[in-house]
Amino acid sequence: MQYPKGTKEEQKFALGHPFYGLLPGLFAYAVIWLREHNRVCDILKVEHPHWDDERLFQTGKLIITGKLYKSCAIQQ
Numbered sequence: 001m002q003y004p005k006g007t008k009e010e011q012k013f014a015l016g017h018p019f020y021g022l023l024p025g026l027f028a029y030a031v032i033w034l035r036e037h038n039r040v041c042d043i044l045k046v047e048h049p050h051w052d053d054e055r056l057f058q059t060g061k062l063i064i065t066g067k068l069y070k071s072c073a074i075q076q
Helices: 025-048 054-075
Strands: none
Touching: 025 054
């Protein structure tokens, strides 16, 4: 991510896109979906203990993408 010069290391976040550190609204949006993804993966791990991390991640990603698209379609 891109941060202004002089930003301390402990104040930096790794969310995957360079602009997340510069735009507070986008940062908040990304954090909300990141936490929701982790919550979904925790549920999946309990229901499917034999799944590896990659399968949990990809299934969680699919569920979150569906939730996002559904919320956009309903609002329009």
